[in-house]
Amino acid sequence: MSVKxxxxxxxxxxxxMVSTVSARSSYFLIFEENELVxxxxxxxxxGGGVGFAVAxxxxxEKVEIVISQNFGDKMLFALEEKNIKWKKVGAISVKEALDx
Numbered sequence: 001m002s003v004k005x006x007x008x009x010x011x012x013x014x015x016x017m018v019s020t021v022s023a024r025s026s027y028f029l030i031f032e033e034n035e036l037v038x039x040x041x042x043x044x045x046x047g048g049g050v051g052f053a054v055a056x057x058x059x060x061e062k063v064e065i066v067i068s069q070n071f072g073d074k075m076l077f078a079l080e081e082k083n084i085k086w087k088k089v090g091a092i093s094v095k096e097a098l099d100x
Contacts, residue, residue, distance in 0.1 A: 002032045006058055007094045008068040013094040014038055022086075023075045024051040030061060034098050039061035051075035055082045067097050 008025035011018045014036060019025035024045050030038040038061070045055040055078035058066065079086050086098045089097050 003065065004021075004061065004063045005065045005098075005099045006061070006063045006099050007031065007066065008066065009094050014098070016094050018067065018069050018089055018092055018094055018097050020069045020073045020091075022066065024028070024055045025068065028054075028058065029094055030063060031098065038081045055079050055084065058082070058084060067100075094098070 008019035009027040051074035059082040
């Protein structure tokens with residue numbers, strides 16, 4: 001069974017940069033076995049309670065790992081509650097993040 005990974009992204013392609021923020025990222029790119037299977041434009045980019053809303057969205061998508069440049073405390077707490085792992089990366093492209 002393959003692992004579903006989401007990479008927060010500034011744009012809608014694998015050539016985009018990994019987002020500097022997690023919950024307020026512009027896009028969530030979902031991968032299985034390094035293949036892009038779904039792209040979600042973030043419906044929760046503004047407003048309050050974003051971390052919890054995004055964690056719920058990702059849990060509904062059966063995501064197991066989130067990769068981003070940064071995570072806020074509320075987002076980390078929400079991911080932990082949903083049993084979703086996370087990993088920080090530097091300023092790299094989505095494509096490069098897949099190889100880590």
